Amino acid sequence: MAQYQAKVIIIGSGPAGYTAAIYAARAGLNPLLVAGFQKGGQLTITTDVENFPGFPEPIAGPELMERMLSQALNLGVRVVDDHITEVDFKKRPFNLVSEQNSYCADSVIIATGASARWLGLENETKFRGFGVSGCATCDGFFYRNHPVAVVGGGNTAAEEALYLANIASSVTLIHRRDELRADKILQDRLFAHPKINIEWDSVVVDVLGSDTPKSMTGAVIKNLKTDKIKELKVDGLFIAIGHKPNTEIFKSWIELDNEGYIKTNPGSTQTSVEGVFAAGDVKDSRYRQAVTAAGSGCQAFLDAERFLREAK
Numbered sequence: 287m288a289q290y291q292a293k294v295i296i297i298g299s300g301p302a303g304y305t306a307a308i309y310a311a312r313a314g315l316n317p318l319l320v321a322g323f324q325k326g327g328q329l330t331i332t333t334d335v336e337n338f339p340g341f342p343e344p345i346a347g348p349e350l351m352e353r354m355l356s357q358a359l360n361l362g363v364r365v366v367d368d369h370i371t372e373v374d375f376k377k378r379p380f381n382l383v384s385e386q387n388s389y390c391a392d393s394v395i396i397a398t399g400a401s402a403r404w405l406g407l408e409n410e411t412k413f414r415g416f417g418v419s420g421c422a423t424c425d426g427f428f429y430r431n432h433p434v435a436v437v438g439g440g441n442t443a444a445e446e447a448l449y450l451a452n453i454a455s456s457v458t459l460i461h462r463r464d465e466l467r468a469d470k471i472l473q474d475r476l477f478a479h480p481k482i483n484i485e486w487d488s489v490v491v492d493v494l495g496s497d498t499p500k501s502m503t504g505a506v507i508k509n510l511k512t513d514k515i516k517e518l519k520v521d522g523l524f525i526a527i528g529h530k531p532n533t534e535i536f537k538s539w540i541e542l543d544n545e546g547y548i549k550t551n552p553g554s555t556q557t558s559v560e561g562v563f564a565a566g567d568v569k570d571s572r573y574r575q576a577v578t579a580a581g582s583g584c585q586a587f588l589d590a591e592r593f594l595r596e597a598k
């Protein structure tokens with residue numbers, strides 16, 4: 287087991303974590319960043335990013351995150367490929383542990399982001415990886431010329447439906463309300479696409495499939511206004527109903543809101559524990575964008591730097 291020490295440890299390697307680390311390195315704090323299981327964060331599972339400033343042409347999500355990693359490494363950030371499993375914020379210095387290592391830090395910036403939500407159906411779990419997926423860009427390839435469905439009405443669902451429409455024979459978007467929350471530009475593209483059909487006011491109530499070979503064959507949907515049940519013959523079902531904050535390991539140490547997001551002081555990234563700061567999607571149930579996550583990573587660094595200066 288290796289033991290690491292740092293003035294500031296950043297947990298997470300999404301836009302928030304890398305930005306905090308880049309600033310901390312430039313300030314001479316010799317930061318250490320623990321990347322987590324999803325190195326690069328959520329943008330590693332998307333295709334083109336068109337709204338991160340500085341890239342006049344679309345940039346692939348994984349490439350954008352590789353560039354952030356390179357920038358951090360070039361500035362001397364210590365990046366450890368590890369996943370924190372427990373924290374102890376009782377007193378400073380704070381202790382963090384993983385399966386392999388232990389870490390000790392004068393201040394911590396939590397940038398653990400968010401993970402995909404699932405519907406919670408038994409057969410959804412059973413057929414996950416056998417038709418049910420949480421990532422069109424990862425699994426869409428397997429459904430060339432097959433009918434698929436996407437669940438959700440936000441930007442992710444809209445983008446996944448549009449992405450899949452280039453591969454699949456047809457895409458049914460299943461949304462529980464009669465209007466989408468996706469950006470207007472994406473809605474316009476969805477409505478105009480000849481291969482995309484929308485099932486409004488509908489929810490998935492079951493996933494159908496066979497055991498040998500294990501494979502899903504359809505989804506049962508219910509219209510919430512008419513109570514009508516119908517079966518969709520689809521080979522793939524992409525769940526895109528949002529994300530939940532990755533805060534499980536912090537819940538007995540710092541204050542969370544009702545949805546599990548980390549609470550921070552108004553206008554600050556300071557959590558309920560002095561010296562522990564939070565940045566990005568893990569504390570932001572509202573904006574959840576790469577650029578806002580990066581911005582709050584910068585704020586968390588500024589708060590941590592002031593804290594360390596004043597504590598000294």
Ligand code: FAD
Nearest residue numbers: 298299300301302322324327328370399566567574575576
């Ligand atoms: P995340 O990107 O979620 O990264 C969290 C990091 O924490 C990961 O590196 C993970 O490994 C790490 N981690 C978690 N738990 C631990 C632990 N216990 N120990 C160590 N590390 C841990 N936004 C845009 O602005 N434009 C877009 O085009 C866009 N497209 C998107 C497409 C998709 C499919 C999705 C899902 C999101 C998209 N977003 C987009 C939103 C954007 O990806 C997020 O707002 C942004 O990534 C949040 O950054 P973050 O740094 O807070 O966290």
Ligand code: NAP
Nearest residue numbers: 405438439440441442443462463467526527528529573574
């Ligand atoms: P989201 O905006 O929270 O949307 C989730 C969608 O799933 C909503 O339409 C919601 O329905 C639906 N939903 C939630 N729980 C459900 C359930 N149990 N059953 C059925 N439907 C359910 O999540 P997101 O689309 O993943 O986006 C997350 C953030 O990333 C957003 O801030 C988004 O703007 C950002 N993002 C941006 C881009 C981009 O800028 N290009 C791309 C992707 C994501 P209701 O509408 O009824 O609540």
